[in-house]
Amino acid sequence: MTSSHSGFTPSCSRCALQSVCFANGLHSTELNRLDTLVDRKPSYSKGQYLFKAGEEMVSLHAIRSGIIKIYSVLNDQEMIHGFYLPGDIVGMDGMADHHHLFNAKVLDDAYVCSMSLDQLNDLSNEITSLNSQVLTLMSKEIINSRNHASLLTHKSAEEKLADFIISMMEKYRVRGYEYMQFRLAILHRDVANFLNLTPETVSRVLAKFHNEEVVSWKKKEVNIQNVEALFEYANLQLPEVFKQ
Amino acid sequence: MTSSHSGFTPSCSRCALQSVCFANGLHSTELNRLDTLVDRKPSYSKGQYLFKAGEEMVSLHAIRSGIIKIYSVLNDQEMIHGFYLPGDIVGMDGMADHHHLFNAKVLDDAYVCSMSLDQLNDLSNEITSLNSQVLTLMSKEIINSRNHASLLTHKSAEEKLADFIISMMEKYRVRGYEYMQFRLAILHRDVANFLNLTPETVSRVLAKFHNEEVVSWKKKEVNIQNVEALFEYANLQLPEVFKQ
DNA sequence: CGTCTCCTTGACGTTCATCAAGTATTGTGG
DNA sequence: CCACAATACTTGATGAACGTCAAGGAGACG
Numbered sequence: 001m002t003s004s005h006s007g008f009t010p011s012c013s014r015c016a017l018q019s020v021c022f023a024n025g026l027h028s029t030e031l032n033r034l035d036t037l038v039d040r041k042p043s044y045s046k047g048q049y050l051f052k053a054g055e056e057m058v059s060l061h062a063i064r065s066g067i068i069k070i071y072s073v074l075n076d077q078e079m080i081h082g083f084y085l086p087g088d089i090v091g092m093d094g095m096a097d098h099h100h101l102f103n104a105k106v107l108d109d110a111y112v113c114s115m116s117l118d119q120l121n122d123l124s125n126e127i128t129s130l131n132s133q134v135l136t137l138m139s140k141e142i143i144n145s146r147n148h149a150s151l152l153t154h155k156s157a158e159e160k161l162a163d164f165i166i167s168m169m170e171k172y173r174v175r176g177y178e179y180m181q182f183r184l185a186i187l188h189r190d191v192a193n194f195l196n197l198t199p200e201t202v203s204r205v206l207a208k209f210h211n212e213e214v215v216s217w218k219k220k221e222v223n224i225q226n227v228e229a230l231f232e233y234a235n236l237q238l239p240e241v242f243k244q
Numbered sequence: 245m246t247s248s249h250s251g252f253t254p255s256c257s258r259c260a261l262q263s264v265c266f267a268n269g270l271h272s273t274e275l276n277r278l279d280t281l282v283d284r285k286p287s288y289s290k291g292q293y294l295f296k297a298g299e300e301m302v303s304l305h306a307i308r309s310g311i312i313k314i315y316s317v318l319n320d321q322e323m324i325h326g327f328y329l330p331g332d333i334v335g336m337d338g339m340a341d342h343h344h345l346f347n348a349k350v351l352d353d354a355y356v357c358s359m360s361l362d363q364l365n366d367l368s369n370e371i372t373s374l375n376s377q378v379l380t381l382m383s384k385e386i387i388n389s390r391n392h393a394s395l396l397t398h399k400s401a402e403e404k405l406a407d408f409i410i411s412m413m414e415k416y417r418v419r420g421y422e423y424m425q426f427r428l429a430i431l432h433r434d435v436a437n438f439l440n441l442t443p444e445t446v447s448r449v450l451a452k453f454h455n456e457e458v459v460s461w462k463k464k465e466v467n468i469q470n471v472e473a474l475f476e477y478a479n480l481q482l483p484e485v486f487k488q
Numbered sequence: 489c490g491t492c493t494c495c496t497t498g499a500c501g502t503t504c505a506t507c508a509a510g511t512a513t514t515g516t517g518g
Numbered sequence: 519c520c521a522c523a524a525t526a527c528t529t530g531a532t533g534a535a536c537g538t539c540a541a542g543g544a545g546a547c548g
Contacts, residue, residue, distance in 0.1 A: 077398055095379045096384045139340035146389055147316075150316060153323060200536090203497080207496080207497090447527060447529080451529085
């Protein structure tokens with residue numbers, strides 16, 4: 001166990017994830033308004049759903065801890081569109097007609113802040129920066145999804161896996177958690193699906209990374225041993241932060 | 245030549261594409277407000293850019309005629325994220341930080357209605373239904389992009405191409421244009437890229453579709469001869485409209 | 489402690505990419 | 519408006535990356 005993100009958060013104004021959540025850019029008085037409207041459900045446990053495809057969209061959800069996977073089903077085949085970690089927002093696909101088209105399943109016990117759509121709309125009318133924050137989040141979701149399509153189409157199995165591990169690492173780093181080793185409660189089968197590979201291929205590539213002491217991922221624990229090599233495998237520029 | 249969409253449109257209130265554009269859901273007085281703020285540029289000709297990756301986002305664009313392709317470049321490789329037809333909105337990727345991350349290139353001479361971001365924001369504050377229309381459009385873009393990822397990962401070459409032709413047909417049908425045969429000024433090379441295939445594979449599959457008299461696509465003219473077979477190739481349910 | 493699910497490792501196969509060479513179509517400049 | 523160059527498309531032969539199938543081993547969970 002390398003990082004345990006406490007589930008309990010008393011208020012938006014004291015939340016460490018403020019800057020990546022709805023709350024980004026709000027003044028303290030506005031934060032307090034937001035605070036009163038946020039619904040902090042007790043917790044979701046592994047296997048539960050935040051929402052399912054076809055259901056009415058009641059709220060937008062901010063992940064405070066845990067992991068959520070978003071997926072659709074096509075011809076009996078699951079297709080995973082993303083894994084959402086603390087600080088991420090899920091449910092924006094339902095804004096179009098107030099019904100979800102994807103499933104949101106809990107992979108690792110999660111605390112979630114939910115904001116009802118009606119209240120969000122009301123508050124957005126009063127607080128323009130909240131509205132523009134929602135637009136920003138949706139725009140980022142579009143960018144994310146397109147970048148993922150690029151990865152799916154233009155990268156090899158090794159590049160995909162290196163890229164995936166880096167993106168998880170970066171999420172933790174940006175949010176101020178430990179990032180050279182961290183818990184990642186995602187099945188290899190699910191990663192394979194997300195990257196459009198088979199579990200066998202994922203297994204083979206991870207075995208290679210492990211042999212070469214680049215990164216190990218065993219029993220839901222990721223351990224990055226050679227960042228430089230990892231970025232090379234991903235065909236990505238090594239950021240300054242990691243140099244030396 | 246099967247359909248020529250006239251470029252000239254005097255106002256939003258008389259525009260045939262109203263219901264799929266920003267304007268959807270607005271009252272006539274609101275439409276007139278919108279009208280005064282929309283910039284109807286003379287026209288874009290083939291090869292021009294609406295915007296390029298890295299540029300500041302000044303406006304959101306509604307396509308009135310022509311075709312726009314949205315693409316990114318990764319390791320010198322083009323990756324096409326979509327083709328946008330009359331009634332479609334492009335540029336929403338820039339809402340996050342007011343800079344575009346993708347390129348928008350004109351494939352077939354186009355008329356475009358542009359709305360400056362500042363004015364859109366101002367007007368959105370006044371007219372809530374305009375704001376929610378923008379949210380709806382962005383949400384649809386997310387859905388689109390994810391569905392495309394599903395197609396890329398879970399479909400065969402034949403399914404992909406059948407699916408693509410159907411999606412173009414449906415766009416024309418929904419907008420009230422001729423849809424059993426229509427002009428489609430997209431290079432096969434670009435379609436190949438969009439579907440993550442090679443031009444050779446596209447050529448082979450189209451040759452097959454042509455031999456079996458399902459659909460022909462020659463010289464930028466699409467001609468659907470057997471819708472039923474086309475839907476079968478795409479592995480999609482034949483909609484009621486096409487039955488009998 | 490036994491069962492179920494997940495992961496691993498090996499042998500083999502398939503779809504589609506790649507390479508290559510020729511044909512058609514489009515664009516251009518005189 | 520024609521000639522010819524550039525670009526797009528076609529068709530065939532070959533190959534590779536990763537999928538599929540299979541069977542054994544390790545964790546997880548009750």
